Amino acid sequence: MSRRRFLKTLGLSGAGMVGLSSYGLAVEPMWRLEVTRYRVTPPNWPRDLRLSIGVIADVHAGGPAMPAERIRGIVERTNALAPDVIVLLGDFAASHKFKTRAVPPEVWAEELGGLSAPLGVHAILGNHDWWDDRAAQRARKGPVIGRRMLEREGVPVYENDVVRLSHHGRPFWLAGLGDQIAFFERRRKGVGRHSFEGVHDLDGTLAKVTDDAPVILLAHEPDIFPRVPPRVSLTLSGHTHGGQVRMFGYSPMVPSRYGNRYAYGHIVEDNRHLVVSGGLGCSILPVRIGVPPEIVMVDVAAA
Incomplete structure (x- = not known):
């Protein structure tokens, strides 16, 4: 290869990397908003119960791509989809160093309080909602401020x-699991690993289901899924962000002990x-490539 051709190739590669970085930093996380639809047919779902669920996960309010105005637009878009019920899967807070515009809990909770569905809006908390509340971390207990603000807006938070609930006369259950890594302790420099402790109780939660109506489990982290019994018709999770960078169905970094198994x-x-x-x-890094922000619509019906 000649020197001129090598420099041209190098220049094109550099321009491509700059373009991809700009897209991942500014375009995809800030300007794109997809609606992703799934049709789920659990084996134990009643034939005369059809249910549409709007799913909002990992808002991370105050991050580079999530000012209050953006949250308001997400709320309006979700309401326009007219789901039967809306579930919020946690990580409302952006407890990382890339906060660009402060969005206090009372502000993002007020925006999310604008969500509306016939069967209501129901929420659980994520790890960042716990990590962002220093008082809760010190006390090793809640309720965290995010929960208090959501409940002030009339949104029940399940732990x-x-x-x-009942839809057209057919009952079903929403079961909200406590967060699995609510308490975070940094490792001492050069010694051991970070440690986590959860507030989740899967068996205790499901023990509160008192009849044979189908169950939908809300669990912020999907890592609980291997323990979820067949009694649960559907588990809904967030947390992973699809890895934030996802190419050809693969994410190089997924915040899960199972890697890509439950990434997206x-x-x-x-x-x-x-x-x-x-x-x-976004969390950790303010970038998304190949996994744009999304509102998820899940249609549940019998096979």
Whole structure:
């Protein structure tokens, strides 16, 4: 290869990298908003119950791509989709160093309070909602400020608790799991690893289900899924952001002990169904490539 051709190739490669970086930093996380639809047919779902679920995950308010105005637009878009019920899967807070515009809990909660669905809006918390509340971290207990602000707006927040709903006369349960890595302790420099402790109680949560109506489990982190029994018709999770960088169905970095196994999308194992949202905001790095912010719509029906 001649020197001129080598320099030209190098220049084109550099321009491509700059373009990709600009897209990942500014275009995809800030300007794109997809609606991703799944049709789920659990084996134990009643034939006369059809349910549409709007799923919002990982808002990370105050991050580079998530000012209050952006949250308001997401709320309006979700309401326009007219789901039967809306679930919020946690990580409302952006507890990382890339906050560009402060969006206090009372502000993002007020924006999310504008969500509306016939069967209501129901929420769980994520790890960042716990990590962002220093008082809760010190006390090793909640309620965290994000929960208090959501409940002030009329949005119930479930922590190892359930609610029985009815759609066209057919009952079903929403079960909200406590966060699995709520408490975070940094390792001492050069010694050991970071440690996490959860507030989740899967068995205790499901024990509150008192009849044979189908159950939908809300769990911020999908890592609980191997323990979820067949009694649960559908598990909905967020947390992973699809890896934030995803190419050809693969993400090089996924915040899960299972790697890409539960990184994104509709997963079926042993006739058990899991849907993992790619979420809306960013954490750790303010970049998204190949996994744009999304509102998820899940239509549940009998096979």
